[in-house]
Amino acid sequence: MSRIIEIDPVTRIEGHAKITLHLDDNEEVQDARLHITQFRGFEKFVEGRPFHEMPSLMARICGICPVSHLVASAKACDALMAVRVPETGVLLRKFMNLAQIVQSHALSFFHLSSPDLLLGLDSDPAKRNILGLAAVNPAVARDGIALRRFGQKAIELLGGRRVHPAWIVPGGVSSPLTAENRDALRASLPEAFAIAERTLEWFVPLMPRFVEEIRTLGQFPSHYMAMLDENGRWEHYAGKLAVVNPQGKIVREIESARYQDVIGEAVEDWSYLKFPYYKHLGYPDGLYRVGPLARLNAAKGFGTPKADHAFAEYRKMENGPVTSSFHQHYGRLVEILGALEEMQAILDDPRILDTRVRAEAGANASEGVGMSEAPRGTLIHHYKIDDRGLITWANLIIATGHNNLAMNKGILQAAKIYVKAGKLQEGMLNRVEAVIRSYDPCLSCSTHAAGAMPLHIQLVAPGGAVLDELRRGA
Amino acid sequence: MSPAAPGVVTFVMDGKDVSARADQTVLAVAREHNVAIPTLCALEGLSTVGACRLCLVEIAGSPKLQPACVLKATEGLNVSTRSERLDKYRKMIVELLLSERNHVCSVCVSNGHCDLQSLAQSLGIDHVRFPYLYPSFAVDASHARFTLDHNRCVLCTRCVRVCDEVEGAHTWDVMGRGIRSQVITGLKQPWGESESCTTCGKCVQVCPTGALSEKGKSVAEMRKRRDFLPYLTQMREEHA
Numbered sequence: 001m002s003r004i005i006e007i008d009p010v011t012r013i014e015g016h017a018k019i020t021l022h023l024d025d026n027e028e029v030q031d032a033r034l035h036i037t038q039f040r041g042f043e044k045f046v047e048g049r050p051f052h053e054m055p056s057l058m059a060r061i062c063g064i065c066p067v068s069h070l071v072a073s074a075k076a077c078d079a080l081m082a083v084r085v086p087e088t089g090v091l092l093r094k095f096m097n098l099a100q101i102v103q104s105h106a107l108s109f110f111h112l113s114s115p116d117l118l119l120g121l122d123s124d125p126a127k128r129n130i131l132g133l134a135a136v137n138p139a140v141a142r143d144g145i146a147l148r149r150f151g152q153k154a155i156e157l158l159g160g161r162r163v164h165p166a167w168i169v170p171g172g173v174s175s176p177l178t179a180e181n182r183d184a185l186r187a188s189l190p191e192a193f194a195i196a197e198r199t200l201e202w203f204v205p206l207m208p209r210f211v212e213e214i215r216t217l218g219q220f221p222s223h224y225m226a227m228l229d230e231n232g233r234w235e236h237y238a239g240k241l242a243v244v245n246p247q248g249k250i251v252r253e254i255e256s257a258r259y260q261d262v263i264g265e266a267v268e269d270w271s272y273l274k275f276p277y278y279k280h281l282g283y284p285d286g287l288y289r290v291g292p293l294a295r296l297n298a299a300k301g302f303g304t305p306k307a308d309h310a311f312a313e314y315r316k317m318e319n320g321p322v323t324s325s326f327h328q329h330y331g332r333l334v335e336i337l338g339a340l341e342e343m344q345a346i347l348d349d350p351r352i353l354d355t356r357v358r359a360e361a362g363a364n365a366s367e368g369v370g371m372s373e374a375p376r377g378t379l380i381h382h383y384k385i386d387d388r389g390l391i392t393w394a395n396l397i398i399a400t401g402h403n404n405l406a407m408n409k410g411i412l413q414a415a416k417i418y419v420k421a422g423k424l425q426e427g428m429l430n431r432v433e434a435v436i437r438s439y440d441p442c443l444s445c446s447t448h449a450a451g452a453m454p455l456h457i458q459l460v461a462p463g464g465a466v467l468d469e470l471r472r473g474a
Numbered sequence: 475m476s477p478a479a480p481g482v483v484t485f486v487m488d489g490k491d492v493s494a495r496a497d498q499t500v501l502a503v504a505r506e507h508n509v510a511i512p513t514l515c516a517l518e519g520l521s522t523v524g525a526c527r528l529c530l531v532e533i534a535g536s537p538k539l540q541p542a543c544v545l546k547a548t549e550g551l552n553v554s555t556r557s558e559r560l561d562k563y564r565k566m567i568v569e570l571l572l573s574e575r576n577h578v579c580s581v582c583v584s585n586g587h588c589d590l591q592s593l594a595q596s597l598g599i600d601h602v603r604f605p606y607l608y609p610s611f612a613v614d615a616s617h618a619r620f621t622l623d624h625n626r627c628v629l630c631t632r633c634v635r636v637c638d639e640v641e642g643a644h645t646w647d648v649m650g651r652g653i654r655s656q657v658i659t660g661l662k663q664p665w666g667e668s669e670s671c672t673t674c675g676k677c678v679q680v681c682p683t684g685a686l687s688e689k690g691k692s693v694a695e696m697r698k699r700r701d702f703l704p705y706l707t708q709m710r711e712e713h714a
């Protein structure tokens with residue numbers, strides 16, 4: 001059998017997700033690979049840069065979640081400076097990270113996923129977007145837009161700009177909060193609460209409709225990783241990294257600086273995205289998941305009344321950890337509520353207007369790790385500097401990376417159902433898309449503009465020959 | 475018309491008669507009359523070198539363009555500060571500057587407070603037509619308080635002049651030729667090892683871009699303060 005190598009420029013330029021499915025000798029799908037073909041090289045080209053520039057430099061990694069990178073990067077820089085960030089600086093950073101979680105979750109749930117959920121996976125891709133949703137369910141579309149705007153507005157009020165605010169800096173934040181802006185933020189909270197609550201009210205009763213999706217979308221036991229506070233509650237900024245086993249038990253809890261004790265990183269020549277794995281189990285068995293599913297499996301609760309109530313309802317779905325990636329949609333709604341409650345508490349804190357928000361220092365340590373929870377999961381920035389403060393080495397583990405093995409496994413699971421007799425079945429593209437989207441990886445956001453995710457799936461025989469292909473453009 | 479008083483000249487700028495002291499440059503006169511001429515290397519309080527050529531003006535009857543920062547006001551001169559040709563050259567100069575080093579505004583300490591950036595904006599430069607050279611320059615962070623990043627240097631030599639003429643240390647100089655020129659401290663030692671540097675920071679404040687910056691500044695945080703220069707110059711003249 002001759003081997004077909006396809007070089008597909010469209011794949012690279014337009015950000016198509018390319019997937020290959022590999023058959024064994026019995027024509028059964030034995031492996032699924034999601035190829036990430038864009039090479040970014042951030043870890044390499046920051047070498048030689050002064051570390052104080054890192055947060056803003058790293059924020060450029062992503063236009064959707066720049067704040068998450070700002071936070072993790074600034075925390076790594078705090079460690080390099082060996083300073084303690086002033087309390088108010090911490091509160092303000094937390095507030096911005098929460099605003100980011102709310103706006104990103106709103107984007108994921110309302111703009112990207114609810115068209116699938118409410119219009120159906122097999123509806124017309126041209127209408128399967130927020131505009132199509134607005135036509136049949138204007139109230140939901142309006143809520144989505146308003147909730148996202150709430151988060152963006154909050155980021156803008158703090159940072160001066162909605163995208164890429166350079167406000168989170170090594171040592172704290174660059175300017176304190178004004179009373180006027182605090183009041184504006186406070187005034188915007190009630191509407192956000194109302195949206196979060198009524199969305200849970202209509203979404204949760206729909207659950208029986210999705211039994212099929214729940215069963216087939218990334219439904220498997222796995223390990224999980226997430227940050228937890230000192231009381232074992234949901235946490236996004238400080239705290240330790242917890243490793244949760246498939247039974248839901250916390251098996252490791254480590255300081256962020258020691259992440260390499262539990263996480264190993266593998267590379268494959270067919271993808272530019274690394275494959276982090278749980279070291280204890282080795283590669284590739286050490287598959288684990290991060291993100292809403294993982295956080296809600298790791299945490300005992302939120303410690304705030306509304307979110308705790310929603311959390312208890314959510315966890316009732318299963319007798320142990322919630323395992324289906326489909327439930328990340330539900331999980332995001334619970335997290336939005338928790339984030340809003342914490343934002344409220346921060347605004348009510350009398351220290352919030354204090355003007356000491358930044359610690360200044362030079363390079364006082366040669367190595368620093370910063371960890372935070374981004375909307376999509378745990379984010380790790382790790383830098384080393386020379387004695388002059390120039391970066392000599394950087395390592396990043398982003399949420400989509402942590403979930404890389406899990407996404408491949410989820411795709412494999414769907415492929416086993418939708419590949420019959422050496423052929424790709426109709427409906428395959430939409431199912432695979434739904435698997436990928438449930439993790440809300442960056443590529444789904446950046447390529448969702450036209451409603452359907454551009455996908456290219458190849459079915460590959462043991463010898464390497466391409467047996468079948470499905471392709472959908474942007 | 476009666477002859478001009480001694481030391482005073484009259485000439486034509488952009489079709490209008492203007493008068494000036496004979497020791498004034500066309501640039502100084504233009505500024506007095508609120509005529510905007512783009513400049514980069516020129517800075518009030520420092521000697522003029524006419525290096526960047528952004529201030530070029532046209533002189534009636536001469537095919538050669540002259541830098542307004544150097545050109546002295548003379549009787550009967552007829553200059554134009556704006557023309558299609560000048561716009562074209564000015565744009566080209568800034569585009570060449572941008573292509574020569576690694577200017578990435580979005581992640582620069584001087585973003586939003588940069589002379590090069592505002593020049594590019596005022597000239598309407600939205601892309602660069604020349605291939606970028608992407609040279610590889612290391613950052614010199616050896617100084618305790620300041621950072622030198624050649625990637626953002628435009629070789630205006632403001633740092634060289636302020637250090638020599640105002641601070642009197644002459645730590646800075648230029649080495650190499652043409653496109654390979656580079657500002658250096660001492661005899662090309664790391665800045666922190668320079669014995670002549672007094673750590674006054676004047677070079678940092680006059681630098682038009684983020685090439686020289688204070689340590690600890692994050693992106694867009696470096697605002698240069700240059701008020702000291704005219705005061706110092708004036709005070710020294712008065713007490714000379």
Ligand code: FES
Binds near residue numbers: 512513524528
């Ligand atoms: S400003 Fe006149 S040549 Fe630079």
